[in-house]
Amino acid sequence: MTLRAESLTLAYDDRTxxxxxxxxxxxxRVTVVVGANACGKSTLLRALARLMRPAHGAVLLDGRAIHAxxxxxxxxxxxxxxxxxxxxxxxxxxxxxxxxxxxxQTWWRQWSAADEEAVxxxxxxxxxxxxxxxxxxxxxGGQRQRAWIAMAVAQQxxxxxxxxxxTYLDLAxxxxxxxxxxxxxxxDGRTVVMVLHDLNQACRYADHxxxxxxxxxxxxxxxxxxxxxxxxxxxxxxxxxxxPDPVTATPMVIPLSRHHSARAVTA
Amino acid sequence: xxxxxxxxxxxxxRTLRPAVLGLPLRPRLVVMCVGTAxxxxxxxxxxxxxxDYPVPLVDVVPALWRSGARGTVFVVHEVRLPRALTGVLxxxxxxxxGAVLQAITRNALASPDMVGINAGATTAVVxxxxxxxxxxxxxxxxxxxxxxLGALAxxxxxxxxxxxxxxxxxxxxxxxWMCTSATDYLLTRAKMHQAQEAVGWLVGNLNGRGWEAVRxxxxxVAVLLPAALLLAGWNRNLQLGDDVxxxxxxxxQLARGLLLLVSVALVSFATAAAGPVLFVxxxxxxxxxxxxxxxxxxxxxxALTGVLLVSGSDLLARHLLPDTDLxxxxxxxxxxxxxxxxxxxxxNRAGSGG
Numbered sequence: 001m002t003l004r005a006e007s008l009t010l011a012y013d014d015r016t017x018x019x020x021x022x023x024x025x026x027x028x029r030v031t032v033v034v035g036a037n038a039c040g041k042s043t044l045l046r047a048l049a050r051l052m053r054p055a056h057g058a059v060l061l062d063g064r065a066i067h068a069x070x071x072x073x074x075x076x077x078x079x080x081x082x083x084x085x086x087x088x089x090x091x092x093x094x095x096x097x098x099x100x101x102x103x104x105q106t107w108w109r110q111w112s113a114a115d116e117e118a119v120x121x122x123x124x125x126x127x128x129x130x131x132x133x134x135x136x137x138x139x140x141g142g143q144r145q146r147a148w149i150a151m152a153v154a155q156q157x158x159x160x161x162x163x164x165x166x167t168y169l170d171l172a173x174x175x176x177x178x179x180x181x182x183x184x185x186x187x188d189g190r191t192v193v194m195v196l197h198d199l200n201q202a203c204r205y206a207d208h209x210x211x212x213x214x215x216x217x218x219x220x221x222x223x224x225x226x227x228x229x230x231x232x233x234x235x236x237x238x239x240x241x242x243x244p245d246p247v248t249a250t251p252m253v254i255p256l257s258r259h260h261s262a263r264a265v266t267a
Numbered sequence: 268x269x270x271x272x273x274x275x276x277x278x279x280x281r282t283l284r285p286a287v288l289g290l291p292l293r294p295r296l297v298v299m300c301v302g303t304a305x306x307x308x309x310x311x312x313x314x315x316x317x318x319d320y321p322v323p324l325v326d327v328v329p330a331l332w333r334s335g336a337r338g339t340v341f342v343v344h345e346v347r348l349p350r351a352l353t354g355v356l357x358x359x360x361x362x363x364x365g366a367v368l369q370a371i372t373r374n375a376l377a378s379p380d381m382v383g384i385n386a387g388a389t390t391a392v393v394x395x396x397x398x399x400x401x402x403x404x405x406x407x408x409x410x411x412x413x414x415x416l417g418a419l420a421x422x423x424x425x426x427x428x429x430x431x432x433x434x435x436x437x438x439x440x441x442x443x444w445m446c447t448s449a450t451d452y453l454l455t456r457a458k459m460h461q462a463q464e465a466v467g468w469l470v471g472n473l474n475g476r477g478w479e480a481v482r483x484x485x486x487x488v489a490v491l492l493p494a495a496l497l498l499a500g501w502n503r504n505l506q507l508g509d510d511v512x513x514x515x516x517x518x519x520q521l522a523r524g525l526l527l528l529v530s531v532a533l534v535s536f537a538t539a540a541a542g543p544v545l546f547v548x549x550x551x552x553x554x555x556x557x558x559x560x561x562x563x564x565x566x567x568x569x570a571l572t573g574v575l576l577v578s579g580s581d582l583l584a585r586h587l588l589p590d591t592d593l594x595x596x597x598x599x600x601x602x603x604x605x606x607x608x609x610x611x612x613x614x615n616r617a618g619s620g621g
Binding site for chain 1: 284285286289290291373497500503504506507510513515518560561562563
């Protein structure tokens with residue numbers, strides 16, 4: 001299952017958000033998209049999921065334009081979790097996760113043993129089995145995000161797109177969700193593309209990092225080679241030092257600020 | 268927060284939701300549907316038995332198939348059955364329509380009463396009565412046309428690069444009030460006997476409904492109710508928001524358009540047959556949703572609840588105050604609102620909110 005953007009231009013009405021972008025998503029790896037606010041990273045993710053029609057160019061799924069494919073067929077290949085989705089009041093975790101099965105269902109077979117199995121597996125994989133019958137709106141923020149991820153997991157798509165899955169979570173839950181996403185990638189070999197805000201987390205969890213600026217790709221590749229102080233300054237307009245993460249040795253960005261300018265610190 | 272381990276996967280619990288005949292088994296929903304259906308059938312039979320010529324309950328069911336004494340068959344089958352069937356169909360149609368609309372818009376207030384569909388049908392029918400073209404076109408046609416026009420106006424005015432549930436509600440309330448003003452204006456211009464006919468119809472009435480009311484509505488319900496049930500899967504996904512629904516393979520605009528059309532058609536046919544029977548399309552789905560403990564109104568249980576509500580209300584309207592010819596809409600308003608308030612108060616106390 002390959003996913004590729006080819007001279008992709010995305011626009012809302014007259015405002016062009018992404019222009020002429022080429023991107024090959026590495027199969028079976030975790031790709032993380034970062035960039036300043038309004039750089040077009042969420043828009044790019046929406047287009048990859050077929051939620052948005054390109055103004056020019058195309059998103060290609062296995063070489064075929066994703067907009068020419070039937071919605072249901074795409075939904076069996078590519079799962080998307082938008083940023084902070086809203087669950088209807090009173091819906092149980094089990095019902096929410098069960099809806100992830102809808103691309104596999106038909107008019108005459110709305111629920112099958114395979115659906116049940118996929119939902120049970122998704123709940124187990126996300127550690128939500130014990131909360132299956134609880135209403136989603138009674139869960140904590142971290143549990144709620146896990147429930148949504150479980151829905152996307154139950155969809156059983158080879159490609160999983162996540163738009164800022166850690167928004168509004170405290171640090172412990174952010175790490176928890178990112179570890180869970182890594183599990184999904186390592187265990188089932190799913191291709192993952194996610195938008196993240198935190199550069200250090202992006203460097204830690206990405207196999208492939210895509211840095212965007214003004215609707216274009218400023219740099220991409222292995223975080224260790226891509227992330228430099230010059231790049232961060234250029235893309236985010238922020239002076240910084242880049243040091244190795246003491247836990248993972250991946251790049252760690254330490255920002256400078258007006259009151260704290262660079263002192264000669266040896267990394 | 269538990270971590271994911273290999274044991275968590277192996278340690279899979281009992282079956283969560285078994286599949287039965289290609290549908291997920293929901294015991295509570297099944298029990299509620301059967302219970303409501305039985306209650307509705309009981310009230311239906313009671314309605315056929317009671318009246319100026321009481322018929323023993325045991326003779327009612329055979330008389331439906333025209334077996335039994337000739338007098339009994341005449342009273343049950345010819346005199347009372349059309350009115351009772353109209354009540355059943357109207358209840359099912361209003362309630363199913365409300366269930367669909369409340370689910371699409373994710374808003375309990377989005378009953379057809381509120382968002383212009385009912386009001387459009389009402390204005391068209393009253394215009395037919397007052398301006399005198401009602402007899403040539405027929406009430407069902409007028410009701411359907413008015414409802415469709417009302418809904419079309421709402422849909423087009425709410426459209427901005429696609430439609431959203433919330434905008435439909437807001438625009439619908441606006442269109443609804445415009446139609447109500449038009450109806451009021453027509454009534455001020457009407458002659459006395461026309462105004463009386465229009466007002467009798469305006470509150471929702473089953474008095475004197477015959478087979479001519481049953482047939483078009485029966486066909487409409489027979490087609491549209493299964494359609495609503497088939498589209499329920501799309502509707503469930505729409506409740507998760509447009510992006511999630513699309514990600515799950517739902518053709519969002521097509522689904523919303525079709526669901527809206529089904530809802531509008533149901534309520535227009537029902538309004539044409541009995542007038543805007545108050546509150547059924549708002550209360551019945553909400554009652555059904557709470558009975559089934561689901562996150563959105565279930566269509567079939569809503570329809571059955573609507574049948575029970577309208578049939579029961581008509582029974583009360585006829586026998587509580589025998590000589591007043593009380594229109595059924597007055598009773599559904601009182602009973603439906605009362606029951607809904609009770610449910611709301613109870614669920615608030617239980618802490619589960621609306």
